[in-house]
């Protein structure tokens with residue numbers, strides 16, 4: 079069998095899940111023998127160049143661009159994994175879910191103590207994606223195949239899960255890793 | 260014909276950003292912008308949370324430098340619990356925080372340099388994107404990749420020992436810390452099995468500096484001229500002018516090196532610094548109020564810190580600082596690629612600081628927390644890996660946060676990053692009818708010099724593919740090209 083292909087992305091996440099991935103440390107050298115990487119923020123592959131086996135999704139969806147990318151990942155990846163709490167349930171950014179977008183924007187761009195904005199400009203350029211009314215967990219947007227818990231999931235768990243998927247063995251999810259923090 | 264080039268997502272930059280470049284009929288760049296495309300609303304949604312949660316909540320802005328947010332929030336909370344500003348903690352409390360912070364600077368700079376920036380140096384800016392990444396480095400320059408991985412690992416383990424977790428730890432609490440080091444933990448960092456001990460880290464830091472210097476000597480024109488422009492520089496410095504990444508007073512110097520912000524107490528930072536809003540980015544544009552929106556912008560981060568500090572208080576890094584300053588005859592250095600040089604000097608300084616702290620008997624002490632009279636407002640500043648980070652909170656009678664204001668490092672560099680993008684876009688693209696992937700990567704190289712961490716700035720994070728759109732005069736897309 080040819081080497082499985084992995085793609086990763088960060089939607090409305092903090093990149094901590096990707097950092098935890100890098101915390102597999104020297105095992106990354108073993109991993110690159112076992113798999114091939116495609117679209118990912120850690121390399122320079124910006125658009126899918128082929129269909130992938132495993133897609134790791136960090137972050138939930140907070141804007142239209144996130145939705146677009148998540149759907150693209152669903153199309154291109156056989157197995158899609160919600161990678162960390164933000165992808166699983168929106169994570170900390172979902173604390174905004176019972177506050178209106180307008181209020182959040184006003185706090186950041188009009189009322190901030192160091193903000194100087196007499197003209198009351200709000201970011202609204204056509205280059206900026208639209209902000210969604212709330213932060214959506216990934217499985218509310220597309221079907222997700224697995225959920226890796228933690229904020230972020232610990233490196234050993236990431237390693238074990240990838241290893242199991244690559245080798246087609248069972249994944250152990252010990253009781254103590256099924257938690258937010 | 261006029262065209263618009265879009266670089267999206269910017270890769271090997273952990274942030275949700277994209278670049279648009281507009282070119283006119285004669286292939287001249289007429290406008291370029293770095294857009295931060297994500298918005299998260301932290302300032303609003305943490306209102307109502309109890310103040311002691313701030314250090315663990317707000318770090319979720321950024322998984323690349325969570326410790327910086329953890330500590331800036333904890334410093335603000337020190338004020339709120341009446342433990343004073345910066346130097347009010349117990350010796351063990353403060354030194355544990357510092358150890359955590361220098362571990363963080365060390366790991367983050369290692370990541371920035373080895374994982375994200377070195378591929379452009381090792382393979383060239385216009386090399387095949389399929390190898391121009393850390394995996395390519397691991398395959399072709401294994402020694403260097405192993406060093407980068409192990410240096411980051413060492414820093415992360417220091418963070419784990421001080422904060423409890425490598426990412427999003429809980430070690431710092433209002434008024435101090437919740438743990439100190441055990442003698443076993445201390446010894447593991449001092450005497451750990453090769454290469455995971457602090458002496459090896461110092462040796463490798465010096466090695467990384469040699470690597471950069473030899474790259475510099477072979478590519479002097481590129482390194483010196485790439486996105487080179489004058490600016491003011493801002494950072495915290497210790498009261499005596501020394502570099503201090505954990506605490507100090509605010510200093511800014513202009514392009515000539517003259518002080519324009521005179522070592523002021525940061526509690527009233529908002530009297531000196533304002534933030535402008537522009538419609539095309541979620542990231543605001545800070546400036547020194549005294550000099551206005553047009554002229555008041557400044558740089559922050561490793562390069563700025565080399566320019567503001569009078570000296571570095573550890574011997575090996577001080578020697579390197581002298582060489583760095585001599586290169587521009589003691590004047591502030593405005594060369595964007597020298598940011599990497601400055602970053603490596605800070606890696607060395609952090610390793611030396613960790614060693615000093617590990618040998619300090621206070622690091623295993625048991626006096627962890629200071630208590631005082633409750634206050635209702637607190638400001639915490641810290642020099643994060645990518646520059647000065649501002650946290651400001653007010654609380655109500657019920658101990659809930661009712662105001663939060665954050666100016667993150669990357670936001671402070673917003674104007675300089677935009678200028679760097681413009682400078683490189685013009686140098687590489689002006690006069691070219693055909694835009695290559697390499698030209699677009701050059702623009703990203705400029706961003707990467709500042710910040711692989713647009714995450715904080717959006718108060719989120721990501722990566723970007725490159726897309727070029729060729730538009731007619733009325734903005735209709737005539738052609739579209741994507742790099743892969």
Ligand code: SF4
Pocket residue numbers: 090091092093094095136137161162163164165169170228229230231319322426
């Ligand atoms: S789950 Fe935690 S570490 Fe992962 S992206 Fe969300 S906040 Fe960051």
